[in-house]
Amino acid sequence: MVVKIGSSSITDADGRLSVQKLERIVGQVSAIQKSGIQMVLVSSGAVAAGLGKLGWRRSSITMPEKQAAASVGQGLLMHTYEQLFHSRDIAIGQVLLTRSDIEDRSRFVHIRNTLMTLMRHGIIPIVNENDTVAVDEIRFGDNDTLASLVALVTEAEELVLLTDIDGLYTGNPATDPAAMRIADVFEITRELEGWAFGAGSSVGTGGMRTKIAAAKVAVAGGCDVVVAAASEENVLARIVAEKHESVGTRFHARPIHVSLRKAWLMHGSRSEGQVSIDAGAVEALTKNTASLLLPGVVGVMGDFREGATVDLVGPEGEMVARGIVSFAAKDLHLLLARQQNGEKLHDLQEVVHRNDMALQAKTI
Numbered sequence: 001m002v003v004k005i006g007s008s009s010i011t012d013a014d015g016r017l018s019v020q021k022l023e024r025i026v027g028q029v030s031a032i033q034k035s036g037i038q039m040v041l042v043s044s045g046a047v048a049a050g051l052g053k054l055g056w057r058r059s060s061i062t063m064p065e066k067q068a069a070a071s072v073g074q075g076l077l078m079h080t081y082e083q084l085f086h087s088r089d090i091a092i093g094q095v096l097l098t099r100s101d102i103e104d105r106s107r108f109v110h111i112r113n114t115l116m117t118l119m120r121h122g123i124i125p126i127v128n129e130n131d132t133v134a135v136d137e138i139r140f141g142d143n144d145t146l147a148s149l150v151a152l153v154t155e156a157e158e159l160v161l162l163t164d165i166d167g168l169y170t171g172n173p174a175t176d177p178a179a180m181r182i183a184d185v186f187e188i189t190r191e192l193e194g195w196a197f198g199a200g201s202s203v204g205t206g207g208m209r210t211k212i213a214a215a216k217v218a219v220a221g222g223c224d225v226v227v228a229a230a231s232e233e234n235v236l237a238r239i240v241a242e243k244h245e246s247v248g249t250r251f252h253a254r255p256i257h258v259s260l261r262k263a264w265l266m267h268g269s270r271s272e273g274q275v276s277i278d279a280g281a282v283e284a285l286t287k288n289t290a291s292l293l294l295p296g297v298v299g300v301m302g303d304f305r306e307g308a309t310v311d312l313v314g315p316e317g318e319m320v321a322r323g324i325v326s327f328a329a330k331d332l333h334l335l336l337a338r339q340q341n342g343e344k345l346h347d348l349q350e351v352v353h354r355n356d357m358a359l360q361a362k363t364i
C-alpha cells in the first residue's frame with residue numbers, strides 16, 4: 001500500500017511541522033506494516049516544514065529560497081519520521097526523486113530495484129520529490145503525481161491520498177455548499193474532472209485536480225485509489241479493514257490493466273516527438289491492437305532518434321498512444337516522401353511495434 005500525505009495534513013495552522021499529526025500517521029502506518037502489508041510512504045511537507053522553521057513567508061519567496069527551505073525541511077521531516085518509526089522498531093529509507101529519474105528507463109529500473117530491496121527487508125521507503133534540484137522542467141510539482149508513479153513502480157494494490165478533505169466532492173466544497181461527496185468512482189469522466197479544483201490551503205499544491213490525474217494513472221495500472229481525510233480517526237485501518245465501507249472516495253482499478261512497462265511508457269516516459277496517423281491506423285491500433293505500419297503515418301514532428309518515445313496522434317490531434325519508434329525522425333521523413341512518390345515499401349518493419357506501444361485510456 002502506498003500512502004501519500006499532503007503538506008496540509010502534517011503542519012499546524014502556523015505552517016510548522018506538527019509532530020502530533022505525524023505521530024498519528026506513523027502509528028497507523030506502523031500498525032498496518034506490522035499486520036503484514038508492506039507500506040510505502042510518500043510524504044510532502046519539506047517546503048512547509050522549512051518555511052516554518054526559518055520563519056519565511058511563502059507568499060514572497062523566490063524559487064531558490066523555496067528550494068533552500070525544502071533542504072532544511074526535508075532533514076527535519078526525516079529526523080522526525082526516524083524518531084517516530086524507530087520507537088516502533090521500524091526502519092525507514094529516504095528516497096528523493098525527480099521527474100527525469102522516472103523518465104529515464106534505466107534510472108526507473110534502478111529506482112524500482114531500490115524500492116523493492118527496501119521492501120523485501122521490511123524497511124518503509126519514505127519518498128518525496130528532490131525539491132532542491134528539481135527545476136520547473138523536471139518537476140512533478142505535486143506529490144499526487146509522484147505517488148501514483150510510485151504505486152505503479154511498486155505494483156501496489158492500493159494508493160491512499162491523505163489530505164485535508166474527506167474525498168472528492170461534486171464541486172469545490174470551499175465555495176459550493178451544495179457539493180456532495182462521491183463514494184465510488186468506476187470511470188473518470190470529463191464531468192467528474194470538471195468538479196475538481198485547485199488547492200484549498202496555502203500549503204497544498206494541486207488540490208483535487210492533481211489527485212484525479214494521479215488516480216487516472218494508478219487505476220489504469222490496476223491500483224485502487226482512495227482519497228480520504230488524514231484527520232479521520234483510524235482512517236488507514238478502516239480503509240484496509242473494510243474495503244467496501246464508504247471511507248473517502250474510492251477510485252476502482254480498471255479490471256484489465258496494462259503491464260508495468262506500458263504504464264511507464266504512458267505515464268513515466270517523456271515524449272520526444274509526434275507521429276500523426278490516419279483514421280484507419282487509429283482503428284487498427286485501438287480495435288485490433290495492431291502495430292503501427294508506415295502506410296498509416298501521415299506526418300512527423302520533432303527531431304527524435306530511433307528508439308525514442310513518441311506520441312501517436314490521430315486526425316483530430318487527439319492522443320492515441322505512446323510508443324517507442326523504430327526509425328529516427330529524419331528516416332521517417334525520407335520514407336514518407338518515398339511512399340508519397342508511389343514507391344512500394346512492403347518489407348519495412350513496423351514504425352512502432354505493438355509490444356512497444358501503450359494505448360491512451362479513454363476518458364468518457
Ligand SMILES: Nc1ncnc2c1ncn2[C@@H]1O[C@H](COP(=O)(O)OP(=O)(O)O)[C@@H](O)[C@H]1O
Nearest residue numbers: 006007163169171195197199200204205207208
Ligand atoms: N471537487 C473537490 N472535492 C474536494 N476537494 C476539492 C475539490 N476541488 C478542489 N478541492 C480542494 O482540494 C484540497 C485538497 O488538496 P491540497 O490542498 O492540494 O491538499 P494536499 O496538501 O493534501 O495535497 C481541498 O482542501 C479542497 O479545497
Ligand SMILES: N[C@@H](CCC(=O)OP(=O)(O)O)C(=O)O
Nearest residue numbers: 007044045046047142143205
Ligand atoms: N515536495 C513538496 C511537496 C509538494 C506537494 O505536492 O505538496 P502537497 O500538495 O501538500 O502534497 C514538499 O515536500 O514540500
